[in-house]
Amino acid sequence: MNIFLRLSRWSLPVFALVLLGQGCLGGQQTAQGPDGGVFETTTGETWTQQSVLNLGTKLGSIANVGIASLAVDPEDNNAIYAGTVENGILYSLDGGKSWSNPEALKSGRVDGIAIHPKSKCTIFALRANQIMKTENCNRDWTQVFFNPRTDTKFTSIVIDWFNPAIMYVSTDDGDILKSENNGMTWRVVDRVDGVRMNNIAMDPKDSRTVYVSSFGQGILKTTDGGENWTQIRDELNTFDGARKTTAVILDSNQANRVYHLSKYGVLLSDDAGATWQSVALPSPTNSIDLTAFAVHPKDSKKLVYATDNSVVFSSDGGLTWTSQKLPTTRSAAVLLYTPTDPPTLYLGSAAAKKK
Template identity: 25%
Template structure:
């Protein structure tokens, strides 16, 4: 076959259009409007910031055209002015396919427009907290570069709404801040966790001498390390740590700790001493991917730990039970300080809203944020598109539909799994081969659904 040249003018006016599937992808950042009960936001690890105004029944992207990168690692709405939103770019659930970001963006009109505030070389941001009474005071937990050392790591503070930043907590060029919690009873008190971690082409290192827990009592001017306070492990290496200050009881702090003798820990004196809670390993599996903890704003004994499952304790962290959600691999939770029954969860399947404290959740089949490792097409007219979705199944969707829109009834899985390639038989598009982990190879016959 001889090479053919196609006139670019034939496709110059063509535009991309979304063909789905509208099932959610990984979400590690969520937030809610403190005043409007129907408004929530989530940050996708590959699709920017999304907003709902109907309690999760529908979502729309609000960052396209403003963001230069797509991966959102942190999201916060100002408690005193819900028009002000900060987004931190680049996730800190550092899979081998982690995407970097370019610092912090701010919206002053509830997501309608955004402007970049700098900190581009932080690349991966784990948390953002805003002063409860002043939207111009904001703190950023910057993990820094995933693949090697860099200087732009630690806790940054701005007192002018992001116009300028000051690095107020810095441990080293190989360890950055991954979590941050402000005490709702006294916003001068904040807790930060530092994580020494690095990804390489064939390895993942979590933990080191620079990991630990820190506290400030003066809004970030000075910090004290709490890592070896009574009750916490006194020797050995710390890894990733999640931290949460309770708004229901002054002085109460929860931490989920990666360590040889790790567990859930609780303090009732601002971190000066700690008691050991649940040691359940299911709370601490794959800490580098999870290790997120959230305190109920009105009940001091209710605390959530997010891992493969969503876990909730009602006895101060001593025992936990699973809360059912639509998808596993849970990463982020926002609980309404005024009504703890109202919340939003982020996981590998998208974002879901609850008004019942987790007893029921909105659908995740309405978010065009799915992440695909590989895609291919067949030879039909019109053709179908095939892909392997992260933490989900393979799927085939049509490139167009005779019904005027592409519905879920026209989707189907084709075997294999999230990591595999898909190959369609050239002379019979109903025969599809798909791979997955461990050398799995499947053959699917769409004609007979076998």
């Protein structure tokens, strides 16, 4: 399955607390003030930095935190989860206005989060080579699986929306694993040795169809729940650099519509990956690094992507684009729409660049 600077939204005491660094996550702050964490917009024109950290008897800030992943509860769209670069998991129950950092999972990088579609207190998180799980709304987290290869990291996780006992995870060393018993046991269903698997996307119309992006081998796809896999690779050769796929994104409004992200830019398929066409961006192909991409959950013509310094919107399916500066000096790591009407767009900022 995901932001901007307007600190006047918060009261003066909170603003002072952020600057003084009391109860703050993310390490040392800059002299200009922290501009990381999570931002949100409903208009695409103005952004709000959502940075208040609930510490029980006092308030802190997540404004210096780097975000690696975002997820929204399908049953309660005010429940937002953020995987951080080094501070474990954050969660908000009020649409991002305030955040909590559960004691049991407050360290390490979390690259993937999945919420059970029928049991909102059951959440899975990927931390390095571990799959973590809570069944009581973040009060306790336990390790349900770990990869004995400690240098291999899990990169993405999805839960089958039709049969939530089924789950898929990917690794940065070429594995795609499947569980059919709520994460208790796992088996490798496909492998491309040494190739980083970046993200997993499940078809919103048929959960047996799953796409996995790989850096170097294009897209891996199954239509039978992981028993057989095909590679969408040769179809991408027309587009220079497109086999180095960084993400695959599905349009929940349009059956068989798939977006492909790579160094080349953005490709679009309307036949489930059989054929592809280039989506014209303001910048030439192979000239920008796309850091995030999202499709509006109610209108397929509305697209958004981010680069290191810009967020770019289209309202006509990519024919024209409008660019604005990011509301942060950091790059955008992830974009996430909520399925509400109108939706909220969340942006997770990357870790601060080291000087």
